[in-house]
Amino acid sequence: MNTPAPRAVVTGAGTINPIGAGVKETWEALLDGRSGIGNLGQDWAEQLPVKIAGQVRADLSAHLSTREMKRMDRCGQLALIAAREAWSQAGAPEVDPERFAVVIGSAYGGLGSTIEQDRTLNQSGPRKVSPHTLTRLMANGPAAWVSIDLGARGGARTPVSACASGAEAIVQAAELIRSGAADVVIAGGVDASVNDLVISGFSQIRALSTRSGDPQLASRPFDAGRDGFVLAEGAAVVVLESEAHARSRGAAVLGAVAGGAVTSDANDIVAADPAMQRRVMQKALASAGLQPGDVGFVHAHATSTPVGDRLEGQAISDVFGASVPVTSTKGHTGHLLGGAGALAAVVALEALRTGRLPGTLNVDALDPEVDLNVITAATHELPPGYAPAGLVNAFGFGGHSVALVLTAG
Secondary structure, three states, X not given: OOOOXXXXXXXXXXXXXXOEEOHHHHHXXXXXXXXXXXXXXXXXXXXXXXXEEEOOOOOHHHOOOHHHHHHOOHHHXXXXXXXXXXXXXXXXXXXXXXXXXXXXXXXXOOHHHHHHHHHHHHHHOHHHOOOOHHXXXXXXXXXXXXXXXXXXXXXXXXXXXXXXXXXXXXXXXXXXXXXXOOXXXXXXXXXXXXXXXXXXXXXXXXXXXXXXXXXXXXXXXXXXXXXXXXXXXXXXXXXXXXXXXXXXXXXXXXXXXXXXEEEEOOOOOOOOOHXXXXXXXXXXXXXXXXXXXXXXXXXXXXXXXXXXXXXXXXXXXXXXXXXXXXXXXXXXXOEOHHHHHHHHHHHHHHHHHHOEEEOOOXXXXXXXOOOOEEOOOOEEEOOOXXXXXXXXXXXXXXXXXXXXXXXXX
16 A cells, blocks of 8 residues: 655745745735835946846845855845745754755856956956855855755755746755655745846846836736836745644644646747646646646746746646636746745745735736736735635746645645
8 A cells, every 4th residue: 555645834934035024024015016126226237228126125134144144145145034034934843954955946046246256356356356255156055055054964955947946946845755855845946146247138138128217117927018027136935844744743834835847848948838838737736636627826927028928828828727816926026036936936825825816016908918817906815715726837948847736734
């Protein structure tokens, strides 16, 4: 007789992003329809073609020591702040360190430190380069710092799959729980790449919104007038445990990762393949043992690009039909790159817990080619008896496709 695989439940969540330092502040901002996108304002942005972004406004030094601020790239700082919040909410569970793992993904890792120290090298010479340069720029830095801080010795993994990195980290973490390889895993995603190089690069491929005027109106998922995404920074992290481990210590369960899937388009380094977007959603549902009708809402990847939103919209409609409620909170936050899918998972868990789904900001006129029930009100009350599962999409350059299925606790 086969023993059922352990259920991967969520006992803690944390985030820091352009609309909030913490889950509570973020959730309130989403329900109020607030945007965290603004003008850059820094001197280095004056010559850029795009001068808006979603930046974390919180003072990181209020959360970290001077030594931590000095040794870590901003990417690692954000990840550690989010992880500490999630760990605290989970009750700092006692766990065998060798059965405690970390999986935190990032698209660009410590790119900010790379750029900064390269400029220092060129302007001031090698003796002025920081001795922390190499550990700041490592893509695995955020996962490593979190594992060191919390004493996780079951592995510190770093999926690097562009904008799907955070969601893929949660899939990997759930697999560690279900396989019996770990009892507790901290998982999520982070990026801190609001800099001139990344903005210039995305501008050159015309991926960013060039709207002038009010920056808060620039990110417009599924809107007919969308013209590109808004770059943002931030981190989001969850604590996963085997259900037996969580119940044994009386932990409050926030929800569960019921299933997930990862596919690769094998098609184009930039252009998405809607057939594989459909396939990853179908595989995620199958892994959870669910049908499309069991899903109460979809948190779309929907970054606000003209082509990307349309293709994803078609894929969602093909799998779920046109009536399932769909949202994308990137209108509020901008696109957190490797942190986007993890933040979407935190939002989905809160929606399942509260029965309230944040709407999609700035949809003045739904794209006529998007045949979906896109939620445009600030808050959508999920009806009594709604299907108790939510699906989260995350896609990235390179043909990375990830879908997560989350259920209520």
